[in-house]
Structures are given as structure tokens and as C-alpha cells.
Amino acid sequence: MSDTDNIQVTRESLWYIDNYVLIRDYYDRTVSRIAARCIRKGNIAIEDYPFYSYIIDVLDELCETGDYIIQRKELHPYVEKKIKGGVQALADNLKLYKKELESNQSVEMKAKKDADLSVAKDIFSNFQDKASDPLKGSGASVDDVVAKLVAQQNERNNRGNEENE
Numbered sequence: 001m002s003d004t005d006n007i008q009v010t011r012e013s014l015w016y017i018d019n020y021v022l023i024r025d026y027y028d029r030t031v032s033r034i035a036a037r038c039i040r041k042g043n044i045a046i047e048d049y050p051f052y053s054y055i056i057d058v059l060d061e062l063c064e065t066g067d068y069i070i071q072r073k074e075l076h077p078y079v080e081k082k083i084k085g086g087v088q089a090l091a092d093n094l095k096l097y098k099k100e101l102e103s104n105q106s107v108e109m110k111a112k113k114d115a116d117l118s119v120a121k122d123i124f125s126n127f128q129d130k131a132s133d134p135l136k137g138s139g140a141s142v143d144d145v146v147a148k149l150v151a152q153q154n155e156r157n158n159r160g161n162e163e164n165e
Contacts, residue, residue, distance in 0.1 A: 007072070007074045008074075009074050009075065009078070013072060013074075013075060014075070014078060016065055016068050016069050016072075016075070017069060017075060017078055017079060017082050017083070018082075019065055020062070020065045020066055020069055020083075020090070021082065021083065023058065023061055023062045023065055024062060024093070026058060027055075027058045027059060027062050030054070030055055030058055031046075031055060034046060034049055034051070034052070034054075034055060037049065047104075055104075056101065056104055056105060059097060059100060059101045059104075060101060062097055063094065063097050063098050063101055066090060066093070066094040066097065067094070069090065070087070070090065070091060070094065
């Protein structure tokens with residue numbers, strides 16, 4: 001018996017597959033629509049379109065939804081039925097979408113992610129009284145959790161940088 005045999009597929013988890021298919025189609029249509037709008041506005045670059053960030057938002061949701069599906073192996077048989085090319089096609093497309101997302105995120109968006117991590121680190125590291133540490137008894141200290149979060153964020157950043165090279 002594998003680990004996925006114990007995990008129940010719910011209506012909510014199946015929703016992610018349908019949502020991925022819809023968002024993927026919506027993303028393609030949105031890019032096409034904005035590209036046409038840019039032509040009508042004097043053939044401006046799509047990145048110069050005032051609402052270009054909306055494309056990035058849709059792309060971000062597409063990547064989050066794809067990640068959810070990839071991480072849940074119990075959904076993979078349904079992906080094989082619902083998405084042409086199955087899990088492999090989803091994973092290949094997701095890789096391309098993530099590369100596109102990373103290369104088109106603004107400096108402000110990247111800075112916000114770094115700032116969010118910094119705020120979390122400050123919150124967890126500023127416990128004056130270690131007795132009030134919410135992780136006390138869990139086997140991990142606040143410092144350990146923060147260090148792990150920072151390491152994970154750095155690893156994701158490094159992976160993204162390597163893929164862009």
C-alpha cells in the first residue's frame with residue numbers, strides 16, 4: 001500500500017485540476033487580449049501596458065495551482081484523464097510558466113517577497129521571554145524555524161536564478 005492510497009481525493013482537491021485548466025486557458029486569452037490592446041494603443045510593448053501586472057497575477061495563480069496538483073500524487077490519475085499529455089505535460093508547462101513568472105516579476109514584487117520573509121524573521125526572533133515561545137516543546141526553537149525558512153527562501157531564489165542562466 002502506498003502513501004497515496006491513504007489520502008482521500010476530495011471534491012475540493014479535484015477542483016484544483018479544473019481550476020488549472022480554466023486558468024491556463026484564461027491566461028492564454030488574457031495575454032492575447034492585452035497584446036491586441038497594445039497594438040491598438042500604438043503598438044506599445046506588452047510590458048509597457050498599464051495593467052501588465054494583471055498578467056503576472058494570473059500567471060502566479062496558475063503556478064500556485066499547478067504546484068498544488070504536482071505535490072498531490074493522489075490527483076495524478078485524474079490529471080492523466082483531464083490534461084492532454086498528463087502529469088508530464090503539466091510539469092513541463094509549469095516549469096515554463098515559472099520561468100516566465102520569474103523573468104517578468106518586477107523588482108518591487110521580488111522586494112516584497114524578501115520584505116515579507118524579513119518581517120516574519122523579525123516577529124519570530126523578537127521573543128523577549130523564551131517561555132512565551134509558541135514552539136516550546138515542539139523540538140524546534142524559533143531561531144531554528146526562522147533559519148529553516150530563510151534557507152528555503154534562499155534555495156528557491158538560487159534555483160530560480162540558475163534556471164534563468
